[in-house]
Amino acid sequence: MVRPHGGRLVNRVVSEKRRNALLEEAKELPQIEITYERLIDVMDIAHGVFSPLEGFMNQEDYIHVLYDMRLANDLPWTIPIILDVDPVEIDGVKEGDDIVLRYNEKPIAIMKVEEIYGWDKKEYARQVYKTTDPNHPGVAKTYNRKELLIGGIIDLLNEIRHPLENRILWPIETRVLFREKKWKTIVAFQTRNVPHRGHEYVQKAALTFADGLLIHPLIGWKKPGDYRDDVIFAAYETLIKYYYPKDVVVLAGLLMNMNYAGPREAIHHAIVRKNFGATHFIVGRDHAGVGDYYGPYEAWEIFEEFPDLGITPLFIRESFYCQKCGGMVNEKICPHEDEYRIRISGTKLRKMIMERKIPPEYMMRPEVAETILKFKDPFVH
Amino acid sequence: MEEEIEVKISIPKTLYEKLVKEAEDTGFKDIREFIIYVLEQLVETSDFEGEVMSKEDEEKVKERLRALGYID
């Protein structure tokens, strides 16, 4: 099994034995209310999704990640994991103090405040998103964050219930699972979509050379018009049932924030999958991109800067149906003219689903389309 | 409650003081409870390919995987 990033899987979930004592202690500590997105970060840190991070970043790691795309110890890391606060919220809190992170009044974690420091949001946007344009959804979120950052280790006291919690696995769970299945090479596929024939083609092309496939939908904030998480799971379950051999696929949700940081986020997604035990990671064209902020192959090129990543990226070209080849193919293996090629457009598919039509079979498996259409309203509003 | 025996060992004074401090900081009732906890963790926990967990933790993980239908 591939070792976690940095060598050791982080576990900051307090044991049952310590929990009660710490909950008692927490009552006396300063309290800070965090947003849902920071709550997800806390859960990801505690469960080792962000190994080797044990808490929110201190300034040294933050600056290194911002400018070098590496932690202070030189380990690849491309997206800062930071906790922002208003000065008034931490009035009286000093470096070295313990504080409680709360969500909806409920204590979630104890944090040791190691450092309090300022940040330049515009510079953050320029480095992480390569744009300072507030129309970029990640940039807009950055500009809305608070003025100070606090870094320090966290200890998780309480889990938060999630409507899809039975679909979510943590790194230790997929690792034990892969070991039980005796898989040595595991290829991970990131998605936020229902599967069409192009996705299936890419997954199967990769699976041909691996023991197992981890289909890993990102669960979290969605924008209006996106497919609902439960629809994505149901659609994949149908696809797996009818079109994948038994025991080669694991479908599990990943609770993690989406930043739309394009190339930087492609690296981040790969590192996270390594922590889940994957050895290979499929990187899409314009992976984690939005609008036209990133070049179509930037998310592939950036991997050249990280020969020491510890997970192998798989760059599989966009697939299409070729009438001459008579099947799903890609640019690299089909010699035919454009007039024979039928491309699958996500926008077109969405439109058909909205009109409650079954798309043609070369676009989407009919069983998958039927599953999606069983939902009265498959979209987020 | 399991039967207990009394053992008398000497440890460096500064280590003892550190343990007392650590026990206070982590909210343990007394130093005895803390030392038992630390030793238990040491004995039960294995570091397998970077996954540090006890037998008990691993069983819990498998139980959940079974309950969710990932393993038989």
Ligand SMILES: [Zn+2]
């Ligand atoms: Zn062709």
